[in-house]
Amino acid sequence: MNDATWDPLLAELDRWRIEGRHLRLWLRDDDAIAPGPQLDRLAALADRFDAPVLLAVIPHLAEPALVPRLTRAPLLLPCQHGSRHRNHAPEGEKKAEFGRHRPLAAMLDEIATARRRLDDLFGPALLPVFVPPWNRIDREVTAALPDLGFTGLSCFRGFTLGERGGPALVNSEIDIIDWHGGRIGRSAPAIVNELTALLVARREKGEPDDRIGLLLHHRDHDEAAWALLDALLARLASHPAIRLADPRQLFSGTIAA
Template identity: 60%
Template structure:
């Protein structure tokens, strides 16, 4: 394996991780990948990434688009852990609003029926390999609808940083924190310089906060959309991070208090 990157782009991340070590703190690094529907070369590359760095990856599968070949493919890719990614990945938001499949304008009865049908399809495809974690498309779900997920059998919910449950609660929340894609710029990988700078800002803001939720850092991936820039960043970032004493490569099941034994 090649040495961890130490050029000028990566030096700030080395320095920030050193500060975590000096403070006696560690970061539990975990990965989530969205929009899986079928086996393809990008999925193979994602699985290889997880195996190479000892990082199981939470794989959010679109239930109603998932192809029958996917479960068999994942049996040979133990680093990929399937869970439910919405239902159809359809936007139901009102015109002008941010995209969402489960916004407040939809009824609880409609949401419950749709998520339940989608979950049954995934359960038929994956059986016990399917994790009871729900990932809403675009990382958005109305807090009132999130509260319904417990009754539907989900013990975990994963969105993006800043998302919080409402007064009615919901499953255990495990948000991701860093999105490596530039969606507005053309669905391309963000530059390593920008991602390193954002990672350092996020980690520095949390370094002195010793609350339990501040030791986990989730990176959000979309293997079907990764270009060379995205894959190159991941290779270098994970090589650096997993070799640093401040970083603990973490199975995402830990984030949701699920058993990690096979």
């Protein structure tokens, strides 16, 4: 991995610094269910960079052994990742567990039941944040999430709340895995180009949003994904324009109207 690969991104961050802007970089990791070597690597990476991670746990697949493992990894912060990570979309449509394919009341009951299981497992350590599988969720569901006790919601870049609002929304922006190209870690040039373009657009348009979320899936990371993540954080965490953000603060805002 050539160091020059990172120059465009670092140069753009230098422009942010000169303009007095800071970027809040945060991490979200999906599909957690059990302890294991991959989760250990994620915990070690979080410790190495002092980077809190929003850990989206699948409620009905989560193993009790995950609880004591997370007590030894205080930077891995559990939240709710759907219910069973089960696709209910008909053939030909994009996958979704909580899309417009089932009665609203049934979906809300399922989310509430799943949350009770995570509450039983994690107690007060559980963040009241909902992460829908495949980053897709019907806006009627999002509007009802505050009534179920959720103060935060995280999907992927471009997702917005409907007219009826919902919890505080903080999306992830950059997926480090190439799902369609073999479920492998993306190349450094691809990540640099995508992230730099996002930052340039925000700076030139004067957009106030200073948050960028990296989307991880520790169970699916190959060596290329781990190497990319390590190289990315090694360069960004020490840059004066970067603040590694804690999800507990990111999702502490008021419920959107």
